[in-house]
Amino acid sequence: xxxxxxxxxxxxxxxxxxxxxxxxxxxxxxxxxxxxxxxxxxxxxxxxxxxxxxxxxxxxxxxxxxxxxxxxxxxxxxxxxxxxxxxxxxxxxxxxxxxxxxxxxxxxxxxxxxxxxxxxxxxxxxxxxxxxxxxxxxxxxxxxxxxxxxxx
Ligand code: 4NP
Numbered sequence: 001x002x003x004x005x006x007x008x009x010x011x012x013x014x015x016x017x018x019x020x021x022x023x024x025x026x027x028x029x030x031x032x033x034x035x036x037x038x039x040x041x042x043x044x045x046x047x048x049x050x051x052x053x054x055x056x057x058x059x060x061x062x063x064x065x066x067x068x069x070x071x072x073x074x075x076x077x078x079x080x081x082x083x084x085x086x087x088x089x090x091x092x093x094x095x096x097x098x099x100x101x102x103x104x105x106x107x108x109x110x111x112x113x114x115x116x117x118x119x120x121x122x123x124x125x126x127x128x129x130x131x132x133x134x135x136x137x138x139x140x141x142x143x144x145x146x147x148x149x150x151x152x
Pocket of ligand 1 (some may be wrong): 013038
């Protein structure tokens, strides 16, 4: 399984989502490949935001080797599933889809979780937001693994 996590800048949310799911999948020996990208290009080549690195490190995950890149059309060919962090990211990716097959690969990361929250909030302007984002993504990745194990 090849999974791509997508946010706006690819420095705060999607690097965390990549790190969490890759660590989980590795621990389970699933052989999954997880990557991440941003719909914007402002931060291309940069390491994840230091605040994302810090919260990941607190939970034993090292995301320091990741580098930001922009989502590109070819990602539809390279990945089985594409998870957007919020509705705006979702809509921006779907706009680039070339076919129904492309479109059907795109989902919201929070879709599997209980409750009404569908967007992972952008923590870029909020130092306090990173822990909450980690917890949301951790839960979402748990559910994603459960659903996949059930063959959904
Ligand atoms: P992310 O957060 O989409 O979770 O990586 C952001 C990072 C940078 C910007 C916006 C969101 N920015 O406007 O530079």
